[in-house]
Amino acid sequence: MPAFAGTAPRTLPSSEPSFTRQPWRAHGVERLPVLIFDDPGSLAKQAARQVRTLIEAKTSAGDTAVLGLPTGSTPIGVYQELIRMHKEEGLDFSNVVTFNIDEYVPMAPDSLQSYHRFMRENFFDHVNVPAENIHIPRGDLAPEEIEAHAAEYERLIQRAGGMDLLLLGIGRSGHIGFNEPGSTPEDRTRLIVLDEITRKDAASDFFEEKYVPREAITMGVGTILDAREIILIATGEHKAPIVRQAVEEAPNQQVSATYLQLHSNASIYVDRAAASELTREKTPWLVKRVEWTPEASKRAVIWLSKETGKAILRLDAGDFHRHHLHDLVHGSGGVDELCQTVFEDLRQRVIYRDQLPKKQRVIVFSPHPDDDVISMGGMLHALVRNGNDVTVAYMTNGSVAVFDQDVRRHLQFIEMSQDVLAPEGGDAVKDKVAAILRDIDKKKPAEVDTDEVQKIKAFIRYTEAIAAIEVMGLGAENARFLDMPFYKTGRVKKAPIGEADVQIVLDLLTETGATHLFVAGDLSDPHGTHRMCYSAIDQAVRRYGDTLTEVDPGGDGAPAKKRRSKAADPRPLVWLYRGAWQEWEIDRADVFLPLSKADLDLKIEAIYKHESQKDRALFPGAYDDREFWERARDRNTETASALDALGLPECYAAEAFVTVHEMP
Template sequence: MIAEEQLRNLKNISYQAAGVYENTRFEKIHNVVFDDSNVASAIVAAEIASLIRTKQEENLPCVLGLATGSSPIKVYEELVRLHKEEGLSFENVVTFNLDEYYPMTKQNVQSYHYFMHEYLFNHIDIKPENVNIPKGDLEPDEILDFCVSYEEKIKSYGGLDFQLLGIGRTGHIGFNEPGSHYNSRTRLITLDHLTRSDASGAFLGLENVPKKAITMGVRTVMDAKRIVLLAWGQNKADIVKQTIEGEIDPSVPATYLQQHNNTTFVLNDEAASELTRIKTPWLVGPCDWTHELTKKAVFWLCDHTSKSILRLTDKDYNDNGMEGLLSHEGSSYDLNIKMFNELQHTISGWPGGKPNADDTNRPERAAPAKKRVIIFSPHPDDDVISMGGTFDRLVEQGHEVHVVYQTSGNIAVSNHEALKFAEVAASFDENNDLYNKIIDSINNNEEYVVDAPEVRALKGLIRQKESVAATRFVGIPDSQAHFLNLPFYETGTIKKNPLGQEDVDIMCDIIRAIKPHQIYAAGDLADPHGTHKVCLDALFEALKVLKPESFMEDCWVWLYRGAWHEWAMHEIEMAVPMSPDQVLRKRRAIFYHQSQKDGVMFQGDDSREFWVRAEERNKETAAKYHQLGLADYAAIEAFRRYYY
């Protein structure tokens, strides 16, 4: 969370001061990188606010091109705060949105018309006649005339003063999909399958995502006087690199921005992680060879040369821009042994610490021999999906393991799944008003309407009982499975409330009650709907509150990754190997979550089921250890320690 006084001062910070890196010879678009996307969003909002005020002083309209999606949400929230708390007026602002699904009514909660009013327009003093959003409910023979008039209206204001963009994984800006021409203007387009797949969670299935959209053209965007593109998260890293470092290519429309003379990409660490100067800075120039960067470089070199650590030579280092590292470390022989030993020491079959053992080179402490452990699970299945083998090992080795499910996960249960359970229950008591009410509500539910409270309760109960079945299988009593139902999540829609004090208080209460020696939490911020990040923020805020308490001196925090990505090899600090039998036990534990099998509603950009992803990821991690010269395990779960 950003302190209010910090937010008030952000408008005085330039991108150049806030960013951490300069452009390099590899990069063709100016960009700045932040470790906190909230701070970055507030700075972008400050630039927009400054532009609005400058135009007001000149008695001119401020013409803004606006984007939708998750990336600009915090920008809009900050603009609303500036309006309500600092008197920023939008009376001179004229807005043009980039795009809208087609066909799509304004009233549909998935429409961008609904989105913009929900996040911005309903909370500021903009004149309704100054809001322009492509219409998704036009008749086919009206579309061309509308698109022409949309362009003419933008031109009548002298063009866009500022264009805010996101970027899709196809490289689209607006809905200008691969193949869009540089001179394209506002038009009806067909959406790429990947774009529709990325949106499928919000529409509760790919089949519900419109196949077309009306979008501003590339040339319309490029005519803007100033462009700022926002990109957050690991899943944007590849396309960000391709856009910033690649050649201009119509198959990646965002690369056209290389030709704009006033564009800035605003990125967080994850979105920038594939840029050459960040991923492999030794290929750019001299490096400050920190311990972390040294590990990263050695493991990269192994992958690049297809060699294990102990087979690397001085020539391998010198040929790949690492001569500075060799001079710093002495020789490849000494460095290789050092890195090999360090990687070897991350492997432990005792995630809770091995009793009565020398723990000098082990990832966890030996004492106390029996630890109290909390596994925080954002959704009611992340525990077994992400660390089911480690969970099983902790229980087997006698630790007191508590699983704490932070949210109900109720929106991830489909209507047909809930109907099945309601009809089974109703068959035992046909006169039960509650069951019949639930059945009627599901059968009569209008498109994208929030579930009735009774339906949401049933869906939450389905996930809760699946979780208890899985934890029983692993071997912990029901009393050690806890369901927090954090309030931020319980909106009944994909849009969640901001993290609040009540959420943090609930987290503090469960930690105080258990007084753990270990906490495991989801550090996977690639979750497509952001729940993992909010749950992690809730833990971090709770740790700040609890840090002065004496029992926290003995508490270590380990972060696992979820279903979308694994830790990079240089980031792993504890690797828990699994035997083939344990791999199968983990699979069986995941299978207890039947509502999430054979048709996952929120699976992101990967069509594989969660159990398949988890299993293959664990096998890939084990293979990487083996390729680096370590033992050949069936699978490995990986963790990184968090220091608070």
């Protein structure tokens, strides 16, 4: 670890700790300042502007700016914006000193999963922070050296004068840095044992949970709270529950992020998705006056129905008054009128197969090779039965989610069947199989597969996808494997969406002339595959107004073409579905498709065809031990039960969708 070489040592402005304030109070329950942004990009730009302001102020004063920096997917947008500022606006980092928060142990600095490598690839290689001013905890030391290294890291921070601004992420266990449950404000930089949830969340980066280190070195909560300013950033629905705990619950050892409430200058930046569980977003009428739009009124009535355990049309005036919804009733013409309006709105959103598109051109975009049947298998079968021309476009090959043992099984089948398939083929196939198996055996834990193995894993996913849609009445001719370039890194970390990705989608739209698009609408990690696929589709759809159409052949037998106007050829209707982890909320969905038991059984049969994801998926998620077919079953039956509880027509299961003409 290089010694600090920025400026002369400084001292903190006060010997008093910087976390003596009384808890912040806003909207009745929030104990920290929370800024909500419409999207992750806006959040990243604002956080980057805060960093730029600090750097420029320190430069003007002839001083250094000392930053605390995180890793993970959340801050990538901030780093990208800072890089842009450096390259396009001349933001100078030569007076910047950085201290990263943590690192895995054991971990070599050049390993794929090393935070040293992460910071180089995502930030330091693209800006001019002096190498001697970069500090990252080391994960490659002998066990007996770690305690001394942690103490030295604390001294380096103090010699730099303390951190001026610290950016933080938050784990789903509530940790900041790697301060797992049980951490306290007295903790300093140290070795820590990682929580089970943290290791499961990290499994995708290491290709399997068993390869995730069990320990890490991290700044302590006390070290973090010594920073003069702290900004915690969180994006995605998967972070919403823990953000609510961090903001609305009192400081406690189970969620170390709650200790930020003790800091004098800490704030939280979240996008709409990560803010969705905050009381002011989910049930704002509990903490503030509400402008009762039709959407807000519907959400409040549905909430009240759940709170009271009554169907919507059984709610009475007393229910509204006891739950402090007097003003809603007053502005809605009375309880009966309000409840009837909401009930009828929901009832009309329950549609059956004969109300779905018929004989239309449909594209189902599936980010991974199983999202189609997991998320909308019932809808897919209904569209096929209605005689639609359905194309299922698998956007990525899903190869990183295939176990090596599945490759071995398929290769052994090829080897054993060679005499049947190619009796005069010699030993070429056997030799090739043996060579690939040797490559697999030589592969180190968490190492990237060879190109050949990646292709084989992709073909495994492709054959499973075809088998699944055959259950729905489709065939291989209905499947398109787009194999989008952004995904083909061989790693869980993907490249940014590029022009080639967008063009692939645009070409498919132009070729098929689709009038209905089904798209994964998850609002999870902005750098996750679903969100990135969504971005590529969004960009392609926005360009799709002027596609070419053939008319009568022109001179010399060549087809003449003309451009259709947007008025004559409106953009296709987009149906947004959710992924394996959640369903659309009742108040947000535009369409509910009831499923019979037979419909759901067929959907589950299709999911079963994805054998490489059956029994034990490589990336099942941190909180949910159920298989994907179980999640789909439970999600669909729970949606049906929720509709039934509101007094709507009873059904066995249901899928939910949001429909838009322009993607939000």
